[in-house]
Amino acid sequence: MITVHHLNNSRSQRILWxxxxxxxxxxxxxxxxxxxxxxxxxxxxxxxxxxxxPVITDGAHTVAESGAIIEYLVDRHGDGRxxxxxxxxxxxxxxxxxxxxxxxxxxxxxxxxIFNRIETAPMPFFVKPVxxxxxxxxNNAFIAPNLARQLDFMESELAAREWxxxxxxxxxxxxxxxxxxxxxxxGGLNDRYPKLMGFLQRIHARPAYQRAxxxxxxxxxxx
Numbered sequence: 247m248i249t250v251h252h253l254n255n256s257r258s259q260r261i262l263w264x265x266x267x268x269x270x271x272x273x274x275x276x277x278x279x280x281x282x283x284x285x286x287x288x289x290x291x292x293x294x295x296x297x298x299x300p301v302i303t304d305g306a307h308t309v310a311e312s313g314a315i316i317e318y319l320v321d322r323h324g325d326g327r328x329x330x331x332x333x334x335x336x337x338x339x340x341x342x343x344x345x346x347x348x349x350x351x352x353x354x355x356x357x358x359x360i361f362n363r364i365e366t367a368p369m370p371f372f373v374k375p376v377x378x379x380x381x382x383x384x385n386n387a388f389i390a391p392n393l394a395r396q397l398d399f400m401e402s403e404l405a406a407r408e409w410x411x412x413x414x415x416x417x418x419x420x421x422x423x424x425x426x427x428x429x430x431x432x433g434g435l436n437d438r439y440p441k442l443m444g445f446l447q448r449i450h451a452r453p454a455y456q457r458a459x460x461x462x463x464x465x466x467x468x469x
Contacts, residue, residue, distance in 0.1 A: 248272040248319075253286050253299035254279055255466050257312045257424050261300045262462045264316060264420050266454035270323050272302075274461060313344055313421060320417050328417040336412035343410040343418040351400075351425035354392040355433050361385055362432070393433050397442065400426075404441035408448070423449055427467035 248265070252258045252274050265272050277287050277299065291297040294310045301310045302319075309318050320328050330336035365381040403410065411418045426446060429435035435442055449455055459465055 249275055249303045251275050251277065251290060251293040251299055251301040251303075252462055253277045253290065254463060256286075256299050258300035259458065259462050259465050259467075260312065260420050260423055261302065261315055261319075263423070263455050263458035264319055264328075264417060266457045266461070267328060267420070267452075268319065268323050270319070276463070311348075312424070313348060316344065316417050316421055324417075328415070328420075330411055330414070330416065336414070336416075340411035340416050340418045344421050347418075347421045347425050351396060351422075352428070354389050354396070355425060355428050357389050358385070358393065358432055361389065390434070393429070397429065397433070397435055397439055401439045401441050404445060409445075419445075419449065424467070431467060 248270065250258060250261055250265070250272050252262065254277070256279075262272070262274070275293075277290055279286060286297055286299060288297065290299060290301070293303070294301045294308065296310065298310070300312055300315055301308065302315055303309075304318075304322070307318075309315050330340050361381045361384055365378055367377075407413060409415050409419050410422055423446075425433075426435065426442060429442075430446060437443060
């Protein structure tokens with residue numbers, strides 16, 4: 247039996263979704279973020295030395311990192327589903343988006359979160375103008391342009407196809423769901439990007455996605 251170490255409002259939600267798409271049963275071990283820091287609890291360290299989610303255990307195997315988990319589950323339990331054929335153009339796109347999600351899409355979104363928190367963090371009144379000036383400069387000169395460039399790129403990539411790897415839904419779309427849901431919340435994704443907004447509507451309507459929400463509990467990024 248696969249165990250998913252599931253942290254609320256985290257990347258582990260898409261692992262639950264993948265398992266629903268594959269029809270693979272799992273045990274969910276739940277962890278709650280600290281209300282003050284929003285960090286994972288120390289109990290996750292027992293599952294993996296980094297204390298982060300997602301992590302799965304499958305018999306003697308412990309697998310961490312979203313992309314690695316997705317590849318492991320699709321290879322071991324997919325029976326050829328949710329990934330394009332080897333040596334196809336779609337397979338190359340599949341591999342690209344599977345890695346793009348965390349390697350390119352998430353870093354500027356994380357920076358946006360960090361600098362937003364710096365700007366609103368309690369601090370001496372005489373420090374606030376300096377902190378706000380620094381965060382505004384970093385956001386305007388680096389974070390916002392990178393986010394916009396990425397959204398433009400992803401929008402253009404969906405102009406000719408419904409899914410990221412091609413005409414068929416794949417695990418790459420599951421991997422891409424998290425950065426796009428985060429972008430909808432704080433990365434500038436809105437109705438100016440109809441292809442990306444349509445993608446979110448399609449994945450949110452999938453029965454397996456809805457079942458994963460029921461299994462995983464409250465997930466603010468889906469709202």
